Amino acid sequence: MENTLQPKKHYMSWPVLALLDFVTIISFENIFYPFQNQGLSVVISWLFLLFSYVIPYALIATQLGLTFDNQSGGLASWIRRGTHSDLFGYITSWMYWTQTIPYLVDVSNSVVVSISWIILGNNTLNKHMSTTTFGLMTFIIILLFILFENKVKNSLEILSFIGGGAMFLISMLFVFMTGWALLHGAHIATHFSWGAFKPSFSLHYFSTTGLLIFAMSGAELAAPYIIRLRNPKSEFPKAMWALALMTAFLTIFGTLALAVFFNANHIPHDFKMNGPYYAFRLLGEQCGLGKSLMYVFAVVQLLFMLAQLAILIDAAARVFASDTANKYMPTWLTKKNKNGKPVNSYILTAGISLLILLLSGTLPSINSIYNWLLNLNGIVSPYKTALVFVAFLAIRWHEKEFHSDYVYIKNRTGALAMGLWCFIFTFVCATLGFIPQDANPGTAAFNHQLIMNFVTVGFLIVLGFLLPLLRKLELRRKATN
Template identity: 70%
Template sequence: MEELQPNKHYMHWTVIALLDFVTIISFENIFYPFQNQGLSVVISWIFLLFTYVIPYELISSQMSLTFDNQDGGLASWVRRSSNDTLGYVTSWMYWVQSIPYIVDVSNSVIVSFSWMILGDNTLGQKMSPFWFGLLTFGLILIFILLENAIKNSLEILSLIGGGAMFIMSALFVLLAGYALTQGAHIATQPFNWHSFMPNFSLKYFSTTGLLIFAMSGAELAAPYVVRMRDPKHEFPKAMWLLAIMTAFLTIFGTLALAVFFNGNQVPHDFKMNGPYYAFSLLGQQLGLGNILMYIFTVVQTIFMMAQLAVLLDATSRVFAGDVADNFMPKWVTRKNKNGRPVNSYLMTTGLSLFLLLLTGTLPDINTIYNWLLNINGIVSPYKTCWVFFAFIAVRWQDKKFHSDYVFIKNKTGALLIGGWCLLFTFVCATLGFIPQEVKFGTWAFTHQLILNFITVFVLFGLGLVMPWLRKRELRKEKDSDVA
């Protein structure tokens, strides 16, 4: 264990839990599962909490403490526990799975501005999908330029906005409970045990990937291990607090939604506009008009803009480590005089434009918003599979690796839990290819299914091209040296 340094600034475990929480899940993450599964999603959240979320976060604790001197996070876990090639594959998937999320966050920024300016849900009537895509692309470009002008200040803004978002989410739950005591009626009926029972259909399982997407990301806290006073005891505490906060928002947040929305028949644009509807209805119920909705809109705008800035910066720096040297062309990792990986920004921009061109084939803004969410429900869980792969590899080689914290000391039990999490995540990600908001057999279903395969093939497949380009680059360098 590292000796304490008197002058070193240590991060408290509660701060790390909050930093991880605001990066992983926000208020809007409970809306699309509620639309997909209705009131039964409460049982899904509870089931996942005990069989998936808690093991996932404690597995992340062990892995973070096993590789506490590595800066590459998840990619380092896979690389050290297997080989360099799989480490590169992980780093590529980790980077590229964030591209749909970047576009999704950009969309959310535009939607939040529309509510701030218009005060209603008429964006889809006033703006064509073409202009929506153009604005999204313009926003991404603006923030990439800002990355070079403003150093790290937006990360602080992200923490402020994220903290405010958690407060607003908790406030919604508490005020929904208060509204019930003041005579409000539960909109979802019947509100009984039968309504909470899941319908284990293909649609149910194909939408579970979005729940994993909403709750995954505990490994993001790994780099903060070295900044803790007592990582062995404090990091697992941070993960437990993270699990508790996630449980509060997902379970009680969903119950609060059931007060204002009929889970059996939610608005068709619920995923895009649901959070604004929720605070509008809450304000009306409490006699406050749209004040709460406008406060939420401001918080949402700040949070999403700051998150976009941090995402763009973090994703473009993934290949700065030594793993990339063997697999990525030098032009990708080259930095400017300010230490910014400008060509990585160009790749991010190019792939964002690719996604936006695909969304241009969809009929309206609401469909675009929903489709991008569903893409995140595919690519994000595939990335999460590597967390459990690395854990299995480490536990399989128990004698080779040491950690101050061990999740499940029994090797067989640990491998079974890791195997379950890996299999469950992979199956849910694969079932996520099935389009959600359209009927099977229609052209719209076939169209979105084709888009899903094209998107995943291009995003993940491009990672296989980079090592080939690197080999050509090395061959040219060798030939020039000989000449």
């Protein structure tokens, strides 16, 4: 007899999961800073990364996710189970959580910027708001969203579906309307030639590649939600393939569309922060629609960034609190409320966000704050991503111990070679990311940002050692009582 008292399980569909991951991986604005850093040659970089990195990365995440499909800790679970090491599992949780915080601050910055474009309709935010006020507004948004996520049921899925779907649609709209504009006589700002596409293999080129990895990474964020799929074996691979295809479309065709409106050799200095709004304003003017497309994009960008906030706060806190060995974590940090939310982890996240905002407040303008946080993500995010490939190497090295309904590269040697390539490439790009990208070497601005990069990463490392120490003190107090 069916138990009518049993609550009906709420399943997540694979398209929603794909959009959820798409929200965290790439957006329309993510094609702007690579375009500014590498010009039209970034198209070659995107194509190279797509086939040698992005697709393998998504399929590696698929095998790992289905190998540990009953775990809710995501990457931390993969490392902890794959390496049989509680310590390595803790280190992964810490890295996963700490790399999310600069991104969380960066996304909150983008929320403020999008609201300013909706209200002002232009790029004059610097004239209306000081860097202190900008930091305060960013912090308030983080706090409000933590409260929102604890109060609204299914907020994650709702925002992911609306924000992710709207961003993908408006990105396609930009590409297709750019094609329409070209057919109706639009002038191409960038000269298309082999020389323009040819990469310049300099130190600057390689130091900016970490930002490309940051722009395209995040497939493993879907892992904690595998257990919410009705049929993970068939649905999770579909979600990952959909994710890879959406990413490919946006990066390649979106970059080509940008080259129509912007001269790759003369990029506005605030292109990373305001470029997407410039693009839709120019497109609207070209199509005879005035500023209307720019306002539509500003609203979509706002929804998209709010969806990112929901996912970052939820997924990172769950990874940090759900599958870490008790001997390394203070109990107050892993404690959950009646709704199953790790509230104290949220509070600590907000506190570290505030410290990063105070540090960024030493920079001279809102644009420089925005750019520095973006570049910081190009350091910490790839280091975390490198651990995905460590987990893959671990399960393929001991593949007799682990079963998955999906196997990426059945040949063990080939799989290990691909995993090693992805790890080395990611680690090297992350390390080169310490080099400031928006200042010339030898200048005071360059030295200032370089010091800030090392101070921020160093602080996060110290924090990683501090938490196990607090746990030891906690256990010692219990033993003496």
